[in-house]
Amino acid sequence: MSTTEPAAPASPTGDGERGGPYHHGNLKQALLDAAEALLRREGVGGLTLRAAAAETGVSHAAPKNHFGDLCGLQSELAASGFRRLAGQMRAALDDAATADDAMDAIGRAYVAFAVANPGLFNLMYRSEMLDADRPALKSAVSDMAMLLRGAVVARAGGGASGVNTAAIVADITAAWSLVHGFATLLVDGRLAPLLAHVKGENPESSLLDLVLASRKTRPPAR
Amino acid sequence: MSTTEPAAPASPTGDGERGGPYHHGNLKQALLDAAEALLRREGVGGLTLRAAAAETGVSHAAPKNHFGDLCGLQSELAASGFRRLAGQMRAALDDAATADDAMDAIGRAYVAFAVANPGLFNLMYRSEMLDADRPALKSAVSDMAMLLRGAVVARAGGGASGVNTAAIVADITAAWSLVHGFATLLVDGRLAPLLAHVKGENPESSLLDLVLASRKTRPPAR
DNA sequence: TGTACATCAGTGAACGCGCGTTCACTGATGTAC
DNA sequence: TGTACATCAGTGAACGCGCGTTCACTGATGTAC
Numbered sequence: 001m002s003t004t005e006p007a008a009p010a011s012p013t014g015d016g017e018r019g020g021p022y023h024h025g026n027l028k029q030a031l032l033d034a035a036e037a038l039l040r041r042e043g044v045g046g047l048t049l050r051a052a053a054a055e056t057g058v059s060h061a062a063p064k065n066h067f068g069d070l071c072g073l074q075s076e077l078a079a080s081g082f083r084r085l086a087g088q089m090r091a092a093l094d095d096a097a098t099a100d101d102a103m104d105a106i107g108r109a110y111v112a113f114a115v116a117n118p119g120l121f122n123l124m125y126r127s128e129m130l131d132a133d134r135p136a137l138k139s140a141v142s143d144m145a146m147l148l149r150g151a152v153v154a155r156a157g158g159g160a161s162g163v164n165t166a167a168i169v170a171d172i173t174a175a176w177s178l179v180h181g182f183a184t185l186l187v188d189g190r191l192a193p194l195l196a197h198v199k200g201e202n203p204e205s206s207l208l209d210l211v212l213a214s215r216k217t218r219p220p221a222r
Numbered sequence: 223m224s225t226t227e228p229a230a231p232a233s234p235t236g237d238g239e240r241g242g243p244y245h246h247g248n249l250k251q252a253l254l255d256a257a258e259a260l261l262r263r264e265g266v267g268g269l270t271l272r273a274a275a276a277e278t279g280v281s282h283a284a285p286k287n288h289f290g291d292l293c294g295l296q297s298e299l300a301a302s303g304f305r306r307l308a309g310q311m312r313a314a315l316d317d318a319a320t321a322d323d324a325m326d327a328i329g330r331a332y333v334a335f336a337v338a339n340p341g342l343f344n345l346m347y348r349s350e351m352l353d354a355d356r357p358a359l360k361s362a363v364s365d366m367a368m369l370l371r372g373a374v375v376a377r378a379g380g381g382a383s384g385v386n387t388a389a390i391v392a393d394i395t396a397a398w399s400l401v402h403g404f405a406t407l408l409v410d411g412r413l414a415p416l417l418a419h420v421k422g423e424n425p426e427s428s429l430l431d432l433v434l435a436s437r438k439t440r441p442p443a444r
Numbered sequence: 445t446g447t448a449c450a451t452c453a454g455t456g457a458a459c460g461c462g463c464g465t466t467c468a469c470t471g472a473t474g475t476a477c
Numbered sequence: 478t479g480t481a482c483a484t485c486a487g488t489g490a491a492c493g494c495g496c497g498t499t500c501a502c503t504g505a506t507g508t509a510c
Contacts, residue, residue, distance in 0.1 A: 027453080043350055048496065059455045061498080066453090070497075127410045128265055145415065169419050170432035173404065177433060181403025182395065188349045193367065197391050210392035211399060215437065249486080270463065281488045283465080288486090292464075 028066040030056050035077050039119035044126065047119075049073065074123060075134040081120045082140035085113045086147050093147070099155040104212050106151055107179040111208055114183035121187060125180075148172055174215075182211055250288040252278050257299050261341035266348065271295065296345060297356040303342045304362035307335045308369050315369070321377035326434050328373055329401040333430055336405035343409060347402075370394055396437075404433055 034055035038047050049070050053060040067073040092109035096102035114121040123129065130137060152171045156163055185191050186204065200206045256277035260269050271292050275282040289295040314331035318324035336343040345351065352359060374393045378385055407413050408426065422428045 045350065049498095050496065060496095061456080061500095062454050064498080125406070125410050125412070127412075128267065132411075165419055166421075166432065169416050170429065170436060173413065173416055173429055174400065174433045174436040177403035177407060178396065178400045179403065180407055181399035181401065184347070184406055185399060185402055188347050189354075190347070190349075191395065194391050194395055197387055199388075207392065207395055210388065211396045214392060214396040271465095272463065282463095283467095283489080284487050286465080 027056070027058065027062065031058075031063055031066060031073065032077055032080060035073055036080075036120060039077070039123060040117070043119050044122050044129070047074065047123075071129065071131050072134070074129050075131045075137045077120065078124045078130050079134065079136035079140040081117065081124045082137070082144050085110065085124075086140070086144040088113055089144070089147055093151060099151070100216075102151050103155055103175060106148065107175070107212055108205070108208065110179045111183045111186065111204075114187050115204070118187045121183065125184075148176060151175075178211065178215065182208060249278070249280065249284065253280075253285055253288060253295065254299055254302060257295055258302075258342060261299070261345060262339070265341050266344050266351070269296065269345075293351065293353050294356070296351050297353045297359045299342065300346045300352050301356065301358035301362040303339065303346045304359070304366050307332065307346075308362070308366040310335055311366070311369055315373060321373070322438075324373050325377055325397060328370065329397070329434055330427070330430065332401045333405045333408065333426075336409050337426070340409045343405065347406075370398060373397075400433065400437065404430060 031052050035047055035052045038051050038055060047070075049063045049067075050060040052073065053063050056062075063073060067076060088109045089106045092105035093102045096105045132138065132141075149168070149172055152168060152175060153163060156168060156171065182191075191204075191207070195203045195207060198207050253274050257269055257274045260273050260277060269292075271285045271289075272282040274295065275285050278284075285295060289298060311328045311331045314327035315324045318327045354360065354363075371390070371394055374390060374397060375385060378390060378393065404413075413426075413429070417425045417429060420429050
């Protein structure tokens with residue numbers, strides 16, 4: 001769950017219980033990991049500074065030193081989410097043979113991330129809980145946006161000059177909306193009644209495949 | 223804001239202040255209206271039983287009689303939202319000339335509702351705050367789903383027997399996802415950087431028009 | 445190599461706040477007779 | 478037409494809870510000399 005290995009032992013003596021060394025050594029990352037575990041276990045509402053501190057086995061005032069307030073912790077966590085999401089999108093993109101395949105692969109990575117991390121995904125898109133000006137969050141969000149933009153431009157022909165900006169913006173919005181809407185509805189359980197009509201071993205990805213295909217074929221003639 | 227006119231005067235004497243008649247006469251609807259005003263003013267986090275009661279000028283224990291708990295109030299409010307959303311979608315649909323136009327009109331109504339009622343729209347899609355088994359909510363959600371399904375089937379040819387169920391389910395999911403993703407991202411402020419590149423008086427609806435058009439034209443050749 | 449000191453991370457008790465909930469109550473309504 | 482009574486909606490004080498925050502503190506670290 002952690003992006004980086006701890007630089008120092010998290011708790012050389014008792015684990016989780018108080019009684020370790022006075023200084024944690026890597027408390028910031030440990031708190032982020034704990035917060036993410038809470039998010040996964042109890043959802044967005046279960047994430048509090050006190051709960052994250054308790055989960056880490058540390059005094060409940062300790063997080064203040066690293067994040068300032070709850071919004072700070074949430075923003076750092078969301079930033080980590082966007083970074084990892086972008087990483088998984090990039091990995092999917094790199095494996096694709098064509099620009100069309102790349103768009104599909106990015107979309108599947110986006111949905112897979114949301115399904116694998118529903119609480120975190122929700123947090124990432126609850127602006128009211130985030131400080132959009134936090135540098136880490138700002139750059140992570142814009143990195144992801146750049147990645148999506150790059151994929152859309154590549155599909156449109158890649159030429160840097162000849163591209164119609166309005167068309168590119170529309171393509172980005174359409175691609176993001178489709179995949180984000182699917183992920184959001186799926187995570188919220190809204191697609192359950194529709195999934196019930198989809199056969200196969202993995203109805204969710206089958207349905208997503210159909211949806212992704214829909215942007216290449218005209219809808220059934222009226 | 224209220225769906226129905228009050229059956230009895232909300233507060234024949236003092237308005238808002240305590241001092242009116244002992245029985246309110248239409249407290250349930252008044253609480254729903256107050257809750258919606260709170261949602262609009264302060265967002266999902268600002269909605270509490272106490273705040274709704276205070277806004278209505280009533281004892282903070284009074285809501286219990288009508289909704290049981292906060293989840294009950296939220297569910298009734300969400301149900302009202304789905305009912306009105308479906309109503310506006312239906313109105314848009316009825317004005318459309320062709321089945322293709324109808325799909326676009328529904329999509330525009332969906333986004334317009336989200337923009338006009340961002341807090342309520344958010345609440346409607348926060349399942350963790352709702353009791354999906356509340357009859358009012360259950361039926362409102364399924365009404366909206368039926369309406370969308372009807373529009374998709376009509377566009378697919380309308381024939382009741384010959385339709386490919388998998389294709390219909392995929393079309394419903396794709397249409398809903400596209401429009402829901404757009405609405406969600408827009409309400410959360412995520413489209414702001416993209417909107418900055420869209421010219422015109424109303425960039426939001428211009429961008430939506432481009433997005434809706436994208437499902438009829440193939441993307442630019444790669 | 446050793447000592448003094450500034451800095452910093454984490455502690456733990458205490459605070460105030462708003463929340464949902466409980467409970468005995470009271471005022472109003474409507475129905476039975 | 479009038480009286481008794483059951484039912485119900487709303488009151489207001491009180492409760493416990495978990496939250497973020499504050500604050501004086503203490504243990505550890507690292508740097509200057």
